[in-house]
Amino acid sequence: MRIIGIDPGTGILGFGVIEVNAGKIKMIDAGVVTTPAHTPLEIRLEDIFDSLTEIIAETKPTHMAIEKLFFARNVTTAMSVSHARGVAMLAGRKSRLVIAEYTPLQIKQTVTGYGKADKKQVQEMVRIQLGLSEVLKPDDCADALATAITHYLMAPGIM
Numbered sequence: 001m002r003i004i005g006i007d008p009g010t011g012i013l014g015f016g017v018i019e020v021n022a023g024k025i026k027m028i029d030a031g032v033v034t035t036p037a038h039t040p041l042e043i044r045l046e047d048i049f050d051s052l053t054e055i056i057a058e059t060k061p062t063h064m065a066i067e068k069l070f071f072a073r074n075v076t077t078a079m080s081v082s083h084a085r086g087v088a089m090l091a092g093r094k095s096r097l098v099i100a101e102y103t104p105l106q107i108k109q110t111v112t113g114y115g116k117a118d119k120k121q122v123q124e125m126v127r128i129q130l131g132l133s134e135v136l137k138p139d140d141c142a143d144a145l146a147t148a149i150t151h152y153l154m155a156p157g158i159m
Contacts, residue, residue, distance in 0.1 A: 002028060002061040004097070005148030006052075007140045008069070008085040010044050011035060014140025015052070017059040018130070018148045025152065027130045029059050030141040041080070045087045052091040064092035064099045065151030067107065067143070102150050107143075110150040122146050 001021075007014035016030040033051040035044035066088055069081055092099050102110075109115040112125045123135045123142040129149060136142045 001063065001152075002059065003063040003065055003148040003151050004056065004059065004061040004092070005144040005146065005151065006064060006066040006085075006088045007143035007147060008067060008081050008088055009140065010041070010048070010080040010084045011037060012138065012140050013048055013052075013084055013088065014138070014142075014144035015055060016136075016141055016145030016148050017055075017061055018145065018152065020152050025130060025149065027132065027145065029055070030136055030145055032138060032140050041083065045083055048084055049087045049091050052088055053095065056091060056095045056097070061097060063151060063155070064089070064097040065147045066092075066099065066101055067147050068101045068103045100151050100155055102147060102154070106154070107146050107150045110153050111146045119143075 002017060002019050005016045011034065013033040017028040018025050019028050033048055035047050066085060069078060069085060089099055105115045108117040108122060112121050119139050123139060126142045126145045127135050130145065
């Protein structure tokens, strides 16, 4: 089974695809979709949709795990991330993926064992769980992979 994890954002959207086989997890692909600042929102969202549709077609996941929006300090940022989440979910739905959402707390708790883990702790646990030689950069990749790993470990009956 293949799972694509998504760390949503309009400027930088992280993605990570894992494959689970006989209880072993390996990374298939990871990266970011970036859109230029000061570009109209509708163009940025179209770029995200087109990029994710292409990534999904190339890597062939069956499931999408996406981080839930869980902050409200900056309303403008929250709205922008919400748009990116919606477009990512639409790309997943149009590709007939099973979609699941996880809060940052659930992801941190599942991947590190501690719900208030910092970014470095999450990155290191992703590195260890995937057997990577170094931490992935930027951290959006590790966050997306952590979301995919969370889906594998938390979703009932997917294996």
